[in-house]
Amino acid sequence: MDSPKTIKITDEKVALTKAEHFCAYQERAQQEVRDKLYDWGLWPDAVENIIVNLIGGNFLNEERFAKAYVQGKFKQKGWGRIKIKQGLKLKKIPDGLLKKALATIDTDDYTAMIAKVLQKKAPFLKEKDPYKRRYKLQQYAMSRGFEGDLISDILKDASL
Numbered sequence: 001m002d003s004p005k006t007i008k009i010t011d012e013k014v015a016l017t018k019a020e021h022f023c024a025y026q027e028r029a030q031q032e033v034r035d036k037l038y039d040w041g042l043w044p045d046a047v048e049n050i051i052v053n054l055i056g057g058n059f060l061n062e063e064r065f066a067k068a069y070v071q072g073k074f075k076q077k078g079w080g081r082i083k084i085k086q087g088l089k090l091k092k093i094p095d096g097l098l099k100k101a102l103a104t105i106d107t108d109d110y111t112a113m114i115a116k117v118l119q120k121k122a123p124f125l126k127e128k129d130p131y132k133r134r135y136k137l138q139q140y141a142m143s144r145g146f147e148g149d150l151i152s153d154i155l156k157d158a159s160l
Contacts, residue, residue, distance in 0.1 A: 008041040015042055016050050023059040027068040029091040033060060066093050066101035074105055078117050081105065083145020114146050114154050 037047040054060040073079040127133040141151045
């Protein structure tokens with residue numbers, strides 16, 4: 001099988017326009033763009049110049065990316081704060097921006113999301129023993145990145 005050929009770009013201006021299109025398509029983290037530029041075969045000085053130009057042209061904004069990432073993963077994927085935080089750390093987002101972006105999640109929406117995730121999972125559990133059932137629900141919600149104390153509070157209130 002042939003391996004896909006990686007694009008090699010030597011001209012910094014061509015790389016900048018490609019990187020602008022790459023960033024305009026969707027929000028990107030600086031590290032994602034940096035990795036893509038290195039994949040294209042650019043030298044470190046050229047990569048950093050392009051990153052500076054992208055930030056100057058407002059194509060690249062870490063805070064905007066972090067907020068979009070948090071809202072997307074929370075609303076579309078139903079992830080909890082813990083899992084979102086891990087994802088942002090993998091993208092090498094600074095801790096200050098990470099906390100600021102996580103603060104955009106409304107507390108009422110967050111508890112409603114936990115309840116929604118638990119209610120969706122409950123009908124698929126075949127466990128009859130209420131203690132084991134509750135444990136499985138709690139483990140499932142924790143795997144989605146929600147905090148254990150919030151999960152147990154919701155499980156106490158709800159009859160799942």
